[in-house]
Amino acid sequence: MADQAVVTRAPLPAVTRESPAARVAWAVRSWWLAAAMWTRAIMSYRASFVMMLCANVVVTFLDFVVVILMFRHTDTLGGWTLPELGFLYGTSALALGLANLFVGSVDALGERIRTGTLDIMLVRPAPALAQLCAERFSLRRLGRPAQAAAVLLWSLTALDVHWTWDRVLLLPVLVVCGTLIFAAVFIGFASLQFWWGEAKEIQNSFTYGGATVLQYPPTVFAKELVAGTVFGIPLAFVNWLPALRILDRPDPLGLPTAFQYASPLAAALALAVAGLAWRAGLRAYRGAGG
Amino acid sequence: MALIELDDVRRTFTVRAKAGRLRREKREVRAVDGLTFTVEAGECVGYIGPNGAGKSTTIKMLTGILVPTAGRLRVAGVDPARERVALARRIGVVFGQRTTLWWDLPLRDSYELARRLYRIPDHRYRANLDRCVELLDLGALLDTPVRQLSLGQRMRGDLAAALLHDPRVLYLDEPTIGLDVVSKAKVRDFLREVNRDLGTTVLLTTHDLTDIEQLCDRVMVIDHGRVVHDGGLEALHAAGDSERTLVVDLAGSHPPIEVPGARVVRVEGPRQWLAFPSQESAAPVVAAVAARYPLVDLSVREPAIEDVIARMYAEVAIG
Numbered sequence: 001m002a003d004q005a006v007v008t009r010a011p012l013p014a015v016t017r018e019s020p021a022a023r024v025a026w027a028v029r030s031w032w033l034a035a036a037m038w039t040r041a042i043m044s045y046r047a048s049f050v051m052m053l054c055a056n057v058v059v060t061f062l063d064f065v066v067v068i069l070m071f072r073h074t075d076t077l078g079g080w081t082l083p084e085l086g087f088l089y090g091t092s093a094l095a096l097g098l099a100n101l102f103v104g105s106v107d108a109l110g111e112r113i114r115t116g117t118l119d120i121m122l123v124r125p126a127p128a129l130a131q132l133c134a135e136r137f138s139l140r141r142l143g144r145p146a147q148a149a150a151v152l153l154w155s156l157t158a159l160d161v162h163w164t165w166d167r168v169l170l171l172p173v174l175v176v177c178g179t180l181i182f183a184a185v186f187i188g189f190a191s192l193q194f195w196w197g198e199a200k201e202i203q204n205s206f207t208y209g210g211a212t213v214l215q216y217p218p219t220v221f222a223k224e225l226v227a228g229t230v231f232g233i234p235l236a237f238v239n240w241l242p243a244l245r246i247l248d249r250p251d252p253l254g255l256p257t258a259f260q261y262a263s264p265l266a267a268a269l270a271l272a273v274a275g276l277a278w279r280a281g282l283r284a285y286r287g288a289g290g
Numbered sequence: 291m292a293l294i295e296l297d298d299v300r301r302t303f304t305v306r307a308k309a310g311r312l313r314r315e316k317r318e319v320r321a322v323d324g325l326t327f328t329v330e331a332g333e334c335v336g337y338i339g340p341n342g343a344g345k346s347t348t349i350k351m352l353t354g355i356l357v358p359t360a361g362r363l364r365v366a367g368v369d370p371a372r373e374r375v376a377l378a379r380r381i382g383v384v385f386g387q388r389t390t391l392w393w394d395l396p397l398r399d400s401y402e403l404a405r406r407l408y409r410i411p412d413h414r415y416r417a418n419l420d421r422c423v424e425l426l427d428l429g430a431l432l433d434t435p436v437r438q439l440s441l442g443q444r445m446r447g448d449l450a451a452a453l454l455h456d457p458r459v460l461y462l463d464e465p466t467i468g469l470d471v472v473s474k475a476k477v478r479d480f481l482r483e484v485n486r487d488l489g490t491t492v493l494l495t496t497h498d499l500t501d502i503e504q505l506c507d508r509v510m511v512i513d514h515g516r517v518v519h520d521g522g523l524e525a526l527h528a529a530g531d532s533e534r535t536l537v538v539d540l541a542g543s544h545p546p547i548e549v550p551g552a553r554v555v556r557v558e559g560p561r562q563w564l565a566f567p568s569q570e571s572a573a574p575v576v577a578a579v580a581a582r583y584p585l586v587d588l589s590v591r592e593p594a595i596e597d598v599i600a601r602m603y604a605e606v607a608i609g
Binding site for chain 2: 030033034037040041042044045116117119120122123124125126127286287288
């Protein structure tokens with residue numbers, strides 16, 4: 001019987017220490033596989049999907065209408081014009097929308113722990129974080145970044161930007177780094193739910209709340225708050241600081257110009273901290289001590 | 291080859307309980323308290339115990355979900371705490387109460403995902419899927435969304451999903467819970483084949499002791515985080531001091547009869563129940579009854595394993 005067992009089986013997969021790059025690639029692939037499954041699962045309720053998508057577009061559209069209505073009573077806000085505000089709105093909402101699309105589901109961590117879904121993820125050969133981020137992935141979350149991109153494009157046509165090569169380059173860098181910073185905020189604060197189930201509200205105030213703050217010029221806020229977004233939770237690097245360069249505006253804090261180019265660094269730091277928080281949380285959950 | 295090895299494995303949880311209005315007291319709970327055992331390749335082991343005995347904590351450590359507080363643990367050659375992903379490729383897990391299948395998608399899609407996630411070579415995937423489809427009678431269900439399957443069909447689907455990647459060890463947590471008699475029988479038949487023909491090591495927790503009687507050649511009873519019995523079913527009966535029952539129908543109503551080596555435990559008209567130790571043969575008792583009383587009919591009842599285990603728990607609690 002033992003001989004037969006050997007014949008009918010594949011050999012044991014080897015335990016190999018994979019390189020960090022291979023592990024990241026595997027995490028992305030796992031996310032992709034799960035997200036594709038969720039997309040098809042949600043498409044099996046097509047009517048519901050279409051209705052939710054429409055509702056999403058209408059709600060997000062009304063969001064910017066509020067800003068437009070405000071400008072019927074004033075020409076500038078904190079010294080910034082409507083197209084400039086459109087630029088802030090578009091970049092902030094686009095970064096948040098993309099981050100939410102890719103990793104937003106991580107905020108349901110507490111619920112996944114309570115229902116035991118996290119345990120099921122942990123017995124699969126894929127990173128739990130990737131599976132969690134892809135959970136309930138839905139293309140209807142594209143509604144928000146699509147609307148944000150539209151507002152951003154409109155603002156770029158309405159603005160009179162003096163396009164130098166560094167400003168042209170800064171625009172895509174801003175969108176990518178802004179998305180990464182919001183993704184880090186999602187993951188970092190969601191990790192608190194390993195210890196404290198109610199932490200979701202804190203995370204919401206920094207992601208959705210933070211994105212709303214970033215839609216207005218830094219000049220309308222207290223300097224302490226703006227400083228907090230530079231040196232604390234690095235939300236200022238999402239759009240405020242690079243926008244100062246692109247729109248050629250003075251920095252209310254008077255920081256060195258280097259800060260306006262530092263979004264990639266801020267994104268890398270934020271992701272590193274979020275990654276450590278996640279690992280510490282998972283270790284605590286599994287009871288690995290430390 | 292030992293596929294599962296535990297050496298003095300412990301797992302404690304810190305519980306914070308309210309003590310007074312604001313004060314909170316930390317208390318250590320020992321869920322698993324020094325487990326040492328090995329399971330050889332190809333064994334089918336029943337792992338049973340009352341609720342809160344430490345069963346699911348053990349399973350969670352063996353599947354890499356939880357890390358032991360102390361002790362050494364190896365499954366299929368890897369340390370579950372350190373090599374969670376490598377372990378996942380070597381084990382199959384079925385939770386009776388939770389499905390790992392995709393609710394809104396056809397059964398086949400869940401298997402396709404497993405093929406990619408477990409990186410199953412094409413020929414192995416096809417061979418394993420074909421075998422599972424045949425043995426579990428899944429052919430007609432492959433294109434049905436999982437939400438439309440009955441509980442029994444879904445459990446069969448879950449079993450197949452857990453075996454596509456040739457796991458060395460299969461953990462089953464209450465695999466027959468909530469199933470009807472026919473579905474239970476199908477699941478048990480399949481598990482027997484997997485264990486015998488493929489040599490897959492099976493560790494099974496259940497409250498349905500028929501599962502154990504029909505599948506397992508070894509039973510481990512755990513209580514308060516410790517193994518209180520480890521051996522065959524017969525040994526469990528002996529350890530539990532169990533008794534068999536001889537039911538006799540006499541020609542007419544009788545006062546409790548007197549037979550050496552047995553005692554009457556119940557009388558109902560012409561029918562009487564006699565208990566005798568299960569290690570003893572029934573033959574001398576039957577002969578004694580037939581010699582002295584007008585015997586019309588008889589039957590022998592094996593002790594219910596529930597009773598044996600209940601008695602064992604009671605002893606542990608007293609001891």
